Every structure is written in structure tokens, then in C-alpha cells.
Amino acid sequence: MKFEVRVSFAYLILATLWIILSDALLAAIPIPALVNTLQTYKGALFVMVTALLLFVLLRWELSLRRHSEQAVQRSESNFRYLFINNPLPMWVYDLETLRFLDVNAAATQQYGYSREEFLSMRILDIRPQEDVPRLLEQLKAERPPLQQSGLWRHRYRDGTIIDVEITSHQLDFAGRPAALVVAQNMTERVKAQTALHESNALLNAIINAAPLAIFRFDTNGVIQMCNPAAETIFGWSAAEMLGRRPPFVPPHLTEEFVGLLRRSLTGEPFVGYQTTRQRKDGTMIDVAVSAASLPDAQSVVSVVADITEVKQMEAERLENERLHLALNKEVELRNLRGRFMSMVSHEFRNPLAIIASSNSMLERYYDRMQPAGRAEHFATIDTQVKRLTELLDDILTILRLESIGPDFKPTALDLVELSSRLASEMRLQTQNARQIEFSSPISQAPIQGDAKMLRHAIGNLLSNAVKYSPPQSTVQLEIGTQDDQFVVRVKDQGIGIPPENLTRLFEPFYRADNVGDIPGSGLGLAITRQAAELHGGRLVVDSVVGVGSTFTIYLPGNTTTAAK
Ligand code: ADP
Numbered sequence: 001m002k003f004e005v006r007v008s009f010a011y012l013i014l015a016t017l018w019i020i021l022s023d024a025l026l027a028a029i030p031i032p033a034l035v036n037t038l039q040t041y042k043g044a045l046f047v048m049v050t051a052l053l054l055f056v057l058l059r060w061e062l063s064l065r066r067h068s069e070q071a072v073q074r075s076e077s078n079f080r081y082l083f084i085n086n087p088l089p090m091w092v093y094d095l096e097t098l099r100f101l102d103v104n105a106a107a108t109q110q111y112g113y114s115r116e117e118f119l120s121m122r123i124l125d126i127r128p129q130e131d132v133p134r135l136l137e138q139l140k141a142e143r144p145p146l147q148q149s150g151l152w153r154h155r156y157r158d159g160t161i162i163d164v165e166i167t168s169h170q171l172d173f174a175g176r177p178a179a180l181v182v183a184q185n186m187t188e189r190v191k192a193q194t195a196l197h198e199s200n201a202l203l204n205a206i207i208n209a210a211p212l213a214i215f216r217f218d219t220n221g222v223i224q225m226c227n228p229a230a231e232t233i234f235g236w237s238a239a240e241m242l243g244r245r246p247p248f249v250p251p252h253l254t255e256e257f258v259g260l261l262r263r264s265l266t267g268e269p270f271v272g273y274q275t276t277r278q279r280k281d282g283t284m285i286d287v288a289v290s291a292a293s294l295p296d297a298q299s300v301v302s303v304v305a306d307i308t309e310v311k312q313m314e315a316e317r318l319e320n321e322r323l324h325l326a327l328n329k330e331v332e333l334r335n336l337r338g339r340f341m342s343m344v345s346h347e348f349r350n351p352l353a354i355i356a357s358s359n360s361m362l363e364r365y366y367d368r369m370q371p372a373g374r375a376e377h378f379a380t381i382d383t384q385v386k387r388l389t390e391l392l393d394d395i396l397t398i399l400r401l402e403s404i405g406p407d408f409k410p411t412a413l414d415l416v417e418l419s420s421r422l423a424s425e426m427r428l429q430t431q432n433a434r435q436i437e438f439s440s441p442i443s444q445a446p447i448q449g450d451a452k453m454l455r456h457a458i459g460n461l462l463s464n465a466v467k468y469s470p471p472q473s474t475v476q477l478e479i480g481t482q483d484d485q486f487v488v489r490v491k492d493q494g495i496g497i498p499p500e501n502l503t504r505l506f507e508p509f510y511r512a513d514n515v516g517d518i519p520g521s522g523l524g525l526a527i528t529r530q531a532a533e534l535h536g537g538r539l540v541v542d543s544v545v546g547v548g549s550t551f552t553i554y555l556p557g558n559t560t561t562a563a564k
Pocket of ligand 1: 512
């Protein structure tokens with residue numbers, strides 16, 4: 001029951017009771033004049049009480065009404081405040097005339113129109129021209145009180161076009177049917193979405209056009225995505241591969257596949273891992289697999305290249321190279337044989353012819369010869385036999401080196417001592433006025449070396465220097481150090497070596513074009529180089545035709561112990 005009904009009802013009962021009870025009480029008074037007076041007071045009292053009651057009730061009612069009016073005003077001003085100061089552009093427009101009826105500060109700030117300008121415009125005026133028909137179409141349609149109109153385009157005063165999301169609410173504005181609009185600028189979000197969309201499209205185009213198989217696996221190795229090249233390379237359709245483990249991993253490589261998957265899931269990407277895969281038709285193909293886990297570590301993207309052809313081509317190339325090398329070796333061998341034959345025919349025939357001639361002279365004229373003449377022939381035979389023996393030694397040495405390998409027995413030795421002794425021996429052997437100078441800034445050059453081999457090597461350089469230079473010239477033998485290595489250098493002032501012969505000089509049986517009649521086998525330098533290399537060193541030549549040659553052997557050794 002409503003409050004006012006209850007109050008009126010209570011008043012009715014109480015007033016009636018008062019009248020009945022007070023009248024009954026007055027009736028009990030026997031004095032009629034007193035009764036009349038009391039009647040008058042009673043009526044006056046009743047009127048006073050009723051007036052007081054009325055006053056209290058009216059005051060209460062009025063204060064209640066004032067309170068509620070104030071509350072309405074407060075809430076209205078709050079709402080107005082929210083409208084005016086809302087950070088989002090808002091406005092109210094007339095649904096019939098489409099004129100702006102009110103706009104907030106955010107709208108004037110962002111759109112660039114003043115409030116007055118706004119109020120003189122219609123909502124069509126802030127649209128790009130081409131969007132107006134669509135807007136008019138939408139305005140015709142039936143609309144709910146609260147409407148999400150989705151994405152629209154608005155135009156600022158300076159012509160900038162922005163993407164906005166519109167929410168509107170129908171209301172009555174000063175007696176006019178109107179709509180309150182909130183416009184949220186979505187330009188950046190739309191741009192980001194467009195960019196995302198474009199990059200997705202690009203990625204898809206790349207994936208679809210790539211000639212490489214591209215897969216996405218989940219953490220269990222189940223295929224979640226594959227591209228058309230994957231179907232072409234492996235022969236299974238996408239439908240056959242999606243949702244299952246790769247059917248192209250041969251059973252014996254399952255463990256390897258799982259290992260690779262784990263490896264990339266733990267953030268260790270790999271590139272170009274070579275393995276084999278099986279096509280649907282059973283053929284095996286060679287592949288290079290690269291993979292990396294996606295940032296969520298929940299899936300792995302793998303790119304697989306079919307390298308079967310590349311591998312075949314590589315194998316063919318290697319085979320060709322091998323054949324080429326074999327052919328070169330064959331040619332080389334033939335050349336070697338040729339050089340050997342010419343050397344043998346020349347270097348053996350000459351001494352043999354000399355021996356034969358001396359021998360026949362001795363045979364025929366022995367008795368008629370003076371002892372000095374006989375001795376000369378014997379000496380000639382002796383020299384030529386020595387020459388032949390040396391030649392044979394060299395041939396055997398090089399053959400042994402090439403067939404059964406070196407007989408390398410290193411011991412601790414002193415290069416300075418070995419070289420100076422060789423120089424002395426050479427001085428004794430060579431006649432004429434030839435100078436053989438030995439020099440060494442260090443008094444000791446301790447190395448681990450094969451004495452026989454080093455004697456042969458350095459002796460060979462010395463005898464070449466003597467052989468290929470004029471009798472009056474000087475040959476220098478120096479021992480020294482350079483960059484933590486010992487150096488043996490033999491320098492002459494001889495015929496020199498033509499530059500075009502230098503590159504092949506260390507090949508067996510190879511002789512320079514300018515040797516003329518000077519005898520030689522072309523084996524000495526080949527042996528010397530082998531000796532240097534067996535000691536971990538190298539042989540280097542530097543020569544100018546007509547000026548002289550310098551041969552240097554570099555040998556590793558503990559140069560810090562070299563005594564000065
Ligand atoms: P050989 O001297 O018996 O011919 P080597 O192998 O010792 O064989 O030398 C190969 C070639 O190098 C020689 O035939 C010669 O043409 C050239 N050669 C070597 N040493 C010298 C040198 N000191 N001066 C000029 N030419 C040299």
C-alpha cells in the first residue's frame with residue numbers, strides 16, 4: 001500500500017475515533033453549557049492538530065521533492081560534464097535534419113571545427129564524399145536504441161581521412177529525436193591490421209610459391225601445416241600429411257627426426273642438415289633440412305630442400321675431378337718416363353762411352369803409354385764410375401722415397417757443424433780458384449734431423465752451385481735464423497735459372513733450359529725438397545739468369561737455444 005494511502009487511512013481512523021470518543025465523553029457531562037464550550041474547544045483543538053499534521057506532512061513532502069530535484073540536477077550536470085570532457089569525440093545530432101545539436105571538446109579539437117562551425121553542419125559534412133550514399137542508406141534503416149555502426153571514415157577539417165568506430169544512442173534532445181554519437185579513432189589499429197594482413201598475404205604467397213617444402217610441426221612432430229612444394233617433393237597430398245607424423249621419414253631415421261625436433265624446440269635452430277627421406281612411391285631422396293622453433297616454443301617451422309640432383313651433380317663433379325686428376329697423373333707419369341728415358345740415355349751413355357774409350361785406349365796402348373797417361377785414363381774411368389754411382393744413388397733414393405716412403409731417422413744434431421764440414425769437404429773436392437765461403441752468425445743450430453738426408457740435401461745445393469757457376473766465382477753457404485726457423489742458404493754467381501723453369505724445378509728429372517752440356521739428372525732438387533719437407537721445413541729458390549741463384553732451406557727448430 002502506498003505511503004499517502006496509509007497516512008490518509010490512519011488519519012481517517014484516528015479522527016473518527018477522536019470524534020466518537022470525545023463526543024461520547026462530552027455526552028457524559030451533565031452541564032449543557034459546559035458541553036457547548038468544550039465542544040468549541042474540541043473543534044478548535046481538532047483543527048489545530050489537523051493543521052499541524054498537514055504542515056509537517058507538506059514540509060516533509062516538499063523537502064523530499066527538493067532533494068530529488070537536486071539529485072536530478074546533479075546527475076544531469078555530471079552527465080553533461082562527462083559529455084563535454086569525454087576524451088572521445090562525441091556529438092548529438094538531429095535524426096531528421098541530420099544537423100549537429102551539440103559537440104564535445106574532444107570532437108572540436110580532433111576534427112578542427114569550432115563548436116559554432118559544427119552546429120552549422122550536418123553529419124554528412126564530416127564524411128568523404130564517396131561515403132555519403134552509404135551513410136544515407138544506413139540512416140534510412142530501422143535502428144535499435146543503442147547501435148554499433150562499425151567502421152566508418154571521417155574527414156577532418158584539414159582533409160585528413162581517418163577510420164572511426166561509431167557507437168550511437170537514440171535520445172530525445174530538447175524535444176527532438178536525436179542520437180548521441182561516440183567516434184573512436186581506429187586509424188592506427190586499421191593500419192596495423194592492414195599491415196598484418198599484407199604481411200600475412202606476403203608470407204602465404206612465399207610459402208605457396210616456394211620450391212622448398214615448408215612444414216609446421218607441433219611439439220609431438222605432428223604436421224600442422226605444409227605447402228604445395230611439400231606435396232610435390234614427397235608425393236603425399238596435404239590431406240594425407242596434415243594431422244599425422246611425417247610419413248616421409250624412413251623408420252630407421254625416426255629417432256633422428258625426433259632429435260632434430262627437440263633440438264629446434266629447445267631454441268637451437270639448425271641450417272642445411274643433410275639426411276634422407278622417402279617419397280610416397282618408395283624412392284629415397286637426399287634432403288637438406290633447416291628448422292627453427294616459433295616464439296611460443298609450441299611448434300617448429302622446417303624448410304626442406306630436395307638436394308638429390310645437387311648431390312648427384314656433386315658426385316659427378318667429384319668423379320670428373322678424379323678422372324681429370326688420374327688423367328693428369330697419367331700424363332705426368334708419361335712425361336716423367338720421357339724425361340727419365342732421355343736422362344738415362346744421355347747421362348748413362350756419356351760416362352759409359354768415356355769409360356769404354358779409356359778402357360780401349362788402355363787395352364790397345366797400355367804398353368806404349370807413359371805411366372802418367374795410364375794414370376789419367378784410370379782416373380777418368382774412376383770419375384765416370386763415381387758419376388754413374390751417384391746417378392744410380394739419386395735414382396734409387398727418389399724411387400725409394402716415392403714407392404716405400406722415406407727412411408727418416410731424426411736425431412739431435414747441430415746444423416752449423418754439419419754445414420761447415422760439408423763446406424770443407426766441397427772445398428777439397430773442387431779444384432780451381434773457386435771460393436766456398438761458410439758463414440754463420442750463430443755458433444750452434446740444434447735441431448732434430450736425419451743427418452744423412454740433410455748432408456745429401458745441403459751437399460746437393462753446394463754441388464749444384466759449383467756445377468752451374470764459373471770456376472772463378474764464389475759460392476756462399478750461410479746458416480742463420482729467421483722467424484723462429486733455422487735457415488740454410490746457398491748462394492752462387494752462376495748461370496741462374498730462367499723464370500719459366502722455376503715452377504717445375506723441384507720435379508724429378510726436370511732440368512732448366514739453360515743447362516747446355518752441364519751434366520745432371522734433374523733429381524737432386526727433388527730429393528732436397530723432400531728432405532726439407534720431411535723435416536717440417538721447405539725449400540725456396542730465388543734466381544736471376546746470368547746473375548746467380550739462391551737456394552734456401554727453412555727448418556723448424558728451437559731457435560732460442562741457438563748459441564750466438
Ligand atoms: P741436376 O743438377 O742433376 O740437373 P737438380 O735436381 O739438382 O738436378 O737440379 C735441377 C735443375 O735445376 C738443374 O738441371 C738446373 O737446371 C737447375 N739448377 C739447380 N741448381 C742450380 C744453380 N745453382 N744454378 C743454376 N741452375 C740450377
